[in-house]
Amino acid sequence: MFKSSMGLGLVAIAAWGILLIKLWLFGQLYLLIHPNYIGLTIGAGIVLLGLSSYKTWELLKSSQSIAQAKQKFSQMQHSNLLPSRLSSGLLLAAAIIGLVITPKPFASDAAMHRGVGDQLGAIRTVQQSFRASNRPEERSLIEWIRTLNVYPEPDAYTGQKVKVTGFAVHPPDLPDQYMLISRFVITCCAADVYPVSLPVKLNQNRSNYPVDRWFDISGTMVTENLNGRRQLTIQPTTITAIAEPKNPYDY
Template sequence: MTVRPKPIAQPQPRRLGSAFWLVVLDILAIATWGVLLLKYWLTGKLNVLLHPNYMWLANTAGICLLALSLLKAVQLLQITTQRSARNHFRSLPTMQHFSLFPRGWSSAMLLAVAVFGLQFTPQPFASEVALNRGVTDTLAMTRSQPQSFRSTTSPEERSVIDWIRTLDVYPEPDAYTGQQANVEGFVIHPPELPNNYLMISRFVITCCAADTYPVGLPVKLEGNRSAYPQDTWLRVKGSMITETLDGQRHLTIQASELEEIEEPENPYEY
């Protein structure tokens, strides 16, 4: 009869168990983030969150995160099913690492936020944020400078941001008197404007929703602005006049035609 030597230093099943679930949690968290990024891409909601220049980054990151979770899953599978792989993996040195949270917390938080993100549909900002951030008809010096300024654009082709950029270059409102306007945007009722004025506005984005800022032009109406509630999207046609509002001369659209439109897929201007 041969006596088999008792294997020494058997891995304790309990510890392996908790380590196993922690790695599973990591894999789930990373994979869910990958899915979330791809979901925003495929549903077009990325438009609300990012400037188009950086969308490829988020899309690529989504794919990479999915691939990463897959690799990690394969590694985990090898370690749990093949003893030699497990022993070999244990023999590798671990990198010194600093942790702010206990191990499971971070992954749990990442997973929870990603799952929540899958349920949540980002909404573009509206008049409330615009009023809070301060709508202007000037681009402050700190703002991104015009990327493509074409003075030859005919007035009726200018969007709200084109008008603002034009004003930025030549700020005298009288210079534009009588030019035709045809712009789209959402309605704001700034408290400092009289009741027969509203502001037609757009958000401009340079990087992500964190830095969107509103720009707008005052619109002079025939009647009261209450006919056009805040956040309604309008196409405004009219001609340019100069009005003194709140003690300052402003380029204003004298509206001749207001048409309610659908909120565009991509609410920002660039």
């Protein structure tokens, strides 16, 4: 009974190590965690694999009695809140699900659910220092939003050049000649991502720019009245469909 519990725990630890390394090798960690923590995550995966390998070797080669082994293993239990077999089984099941399911980036439905059009004035505090680019056309989408958060008067930016990349969102409360160009910002992990966006004034129906399709948009800034508010809006000169970036998040 004890050996099977310990064996299940070791398999669960190894499975989590394999999962973390697999996500790194397949370039999927960027979808789940901020780049600042990728090195730590890779290190954790290596440690888990090393720990499971060592403990498996120790279990197979050790000549100590079952009673001694049980005492030693109980000291390394992470938690006694759940029976060891149940907790190990849950950890193993979660790791298997992670190995089977391919992570996908958040899209327009998540952006709408998380209030994609209401980020101005409510944008989360970012830990790193922020300095807007001196050239407006070099600002990323998140840099435009942070600039607006510092000084939210849209007329101050009217006529400035803009070049941003993001995916299309079609809010139902905007006319058909408008869409949002959006991106998600990740501060730690996928659980805390939030959307940022700017309205785009189109010269045709937005149905020509499908939801979730990625676009590179160049143009100038104008001020538009949308939903009773004056909002900084992109007047595009070119809209180019592009492939979804390998790393779709901003920081």
